[in-house]
Amino acid sequence: MKSFKSEKKALRRFLALYLLSTFVLIAAGLGIFYEYSLHRLIDQQNQRLKFKTSLLLPKLQKLHFSNAHPLLYPKIEGIRTALYDIDRNYLIGDFKPQKIHWDREFWQEGNMLFYRTQIRPYYLGAATIVAAMPLDEAPIKELQKRVLIAFVVAMIFVFVVARWLGKLFLAPMRQTLQLLDRFIQDTTHELNTPVSTILANIELFRSLHPEIQSEELSRIEIASKRISRLYDDLVFLRLRHQRKRHIEAIDYSRLLEERLDYFASMAQSKQIDMKSFIEDGVIHRMDREDAAKLIDNLLSNAIKYTPVKGEIFVYLDRKSLKIEDKGIGMDQQTLDRITERFFRANQSEGGFGLGLSIVQEIVDFYGLEFEIKSQKGEGTQVRIVWPK
Amino acid sequence: MAKVVLIVVLALEWLGAKEGILAQKCAVCHQNDAPPLGRIYRRYLMLYSSKERIKKRMVDFLVSPSLQKSAMPLGMRKRFDPQAHPSFSSSIARQAVEELIAKEDILKHIVVDQ
Numbered sequence: 001m002k003s004f005k006s007e008k009k010a011l012r013r014f015l016a017l018y019l020l021s022t023f024v025l026i027a028a029g030l031g032i033f034y035e036y037s038l039h040r041l042i043d044q045q046n047q048r049l050k051f052k053t054s055l056l057l058p059k060l061q062k063l064h065f066s067n068a069h070p071l072l073y074p075k076i077e078g079i080r081t082a083l084y085d086i087d088r089n090y091l092i093g094d095f096k097p098q099k100i101h102w103d104r105e106f107w108q109e110g111n112m113l114f115y116r117t118q119i120r121p122y123y124l125g126a127a128t129i130v131a132a133m134p135l136d137e138a139p140i141k142e143l144q145k146r147v148l149i150a151f152v153v154a155m156i157f158v159f160v161v162a163r164w165l166g167k168l169f170l171a172p173m174r175q176t177l178q179l180l181d182r183f184i185q186d187t188t189h190e191l192n193t194p195v196s197t198i199l200a201n202i203e204l205f206r207s208l209h210p211e212i213q214s215e216e217l218s219r220i221e222i223a224s225k226r227i228s229r230l231y232d233d234l235v236f237l238r239l240r241h242q243r244k245r246h247i248e249a250i251d252y253s254r255l256l257e258e259r260l261d262y263f264a265s266m267a268q269s270k271q272i273d274m275k276s277f278i279e280d281g282v283i284h285r286m287d288r289e290d291a292a293k294l295i296d297n298l299l300s301n302a303i304k305y306t307p308v309k310g311e312i313f314v315y316l317d318r319k320s321l322k323i324e325d326k327g328i329g330m331d332q333q334t335l336d337r338i339t340e341r342f343f344r345a346n347q348s349e350g351g352f353g354l355g356l357s358i359v360q361e362i363v364d365f366y367g368l369e370f371e372i373k374s375q376k377g378e379g380t381q382v383r384i385v386w387p388k
Numbered sequence: 389m390a391k392v393v394l395i396v397v398l399a400l401e402w403l404g405a406k407e408g409i410l411a412q413k414c415a416v417c418h419q420n421d422a423p424p425l426g427r428i429y430r431r432y433l434m435l436y437s438s439k440e441r442i443k444k445r446m447v448d449f450l451v452s453p454s455l456q457k458s459a460m461p462l463g464m465r466k467r468f469d470p471q472a473h474p475s476f477s478s479s480i481a482r483q484a485v486e487e488l489i490a491k492e493d494i495l496k497h498i499v500v501d502q
Contacts, residue, residue: 063498064430064433064434064494065430067426069497070497070498070499071494071497071498071499072498072499072501073498073499073500073501075501085437085438085439086436086437086438086441087437087438087440087441089438091495092495092498092500093500094500094501121434121435122433122434122435122436122437123434124433124494124495124498125433125434125437125438125439125494125495126437127437127438
């Protein structure tokens with residue numbers, strides 16, 4: 001089933017929000033679990049160290065009362081020990097700790113675990129035993145691996161659920177968009193024949209009766225052209241992925257003049273003074289339909305939003321195409337959304353809000369620059385800059 | 389003859405000085421009737437841990453021996469009356485104890501196999 005751009009955007013937003021919040025939640029949960037498990041693992045190792053240290057005591061006792069020569073300091077496998085007297089002076093041991101936390105029973109320095117215990121009686125004068133053993137990192141690495149796997153599995157699961165949920169929630173929106181799409185499809189199909197017939201007959205009538213200059217006929221022609229352009233825009237949007245563009249060198253100067261002629265009747269109906277400054281021989285490689293649509297949409301907007309007896313200036317040179325009107329203009333908020341599909345800056349004017357959306361698509365396709373400057377109540381300046 | 393006697397007396401005194409207070413004042417009894425000095429030291433070591441504390445306790449006892457100041461087990465205190473122990477001046481007692489600690493320090497005899 002075809003996915004709409006807005007649907008994809010909404011789905012992406014939903015996924016991003018859902019995944020981000022779930023990511024934070026899962027990461028926090030797994031983080032707490034990891035910390036708890038890590039403490040448990042280290043605690044187990046501390047208890048092992050404590051147990052091994054307790055094995056030293058009977059050996060110290062035996063040594064204390066021994067008269068053998070020489071006396072061997074008792075070794076406990078896997079740990080190292082050091083003895084301190086009651087005044088915390090180092091006595092003897094198979095290692096000498098760099099630092100002792102006299103206020104703590106267990107502590108960790110790097111990858112070494114330390115344990116401190118007090119004994120009594122003071123065999124060999126020892127009041128404190130400090131023991132150390134290397135931290136067994138294998139279970140910690142195993143824990144890290146498990147947490148990571150759990151995280152990845154959870155995120156994959158969440159992603160799958162999020163996609164499913166997203167599609168479920170977006171189903172009504174998809175249906176609406178499909179309905180709209182079908183409506184546009186049907187409308188365009190139904191509009192095509194009558195509009196073409198009207199325009200063809202007006203042309204035929206004018207060629208058969210050139211002496212008749214009917215104002216009513218001009219109005220019918222203008223209205224028909226407007227419907228025709230709407231039809232063109234809708235068809236362009238519907239078929240934009242299926243249509244094969246035929247890129248060729250186009251005399252843009254001539255094309256612009258043709259399109260100005262086409263819009264002349266529309267401008268005249270509002271007594272708009274349309275002044276053009278066109279440099280000859282401006283050639284661009286484009287699809288002819290795209291090139292015409294670019295001009296048509298910009299001119300149509302300029303005429304639509306210029307008041308009666310207003311002015312429009314059209315400039316074309318090798319650098320850019322610029323259309324400037326002295327119309328109603330737009331505020332910044334409107335400008336930010338102006339290229340959105342179906343967005344209409346002014347509800348009082350006709351149209352479907354497709355014009356600048358189509359312009360943006362064409363501009364993006366050919367890698368052109370698109371600038372709109374507007375001041376509310378003063379007019380709008382639209383500029384298409386050709387690539388160098 | 390008088391010269392010979394004088395030389396012998398001086399020689400004995402020199403030898404005595406060389407042996408130290410411990411040999412002169414303590415060894416005679418503690419090698420025979422009284423508990424051995426080594427056992428006494430280990431007893432104090434087991435109870436007081438540091439050399440400074442042992443020294444203080446032993447000197448206290450030697451300056452004015454009493455039942456309360458003795459650190460020996462009850463059975464030994466009954467067998468060898470601490471109050472019958474001769475008393476010494478504090479300087480002699482301190483010197484004797486230092487000699488005892490130096491002589492009987494068990495840690496010196498322990499070998500640590502790294």
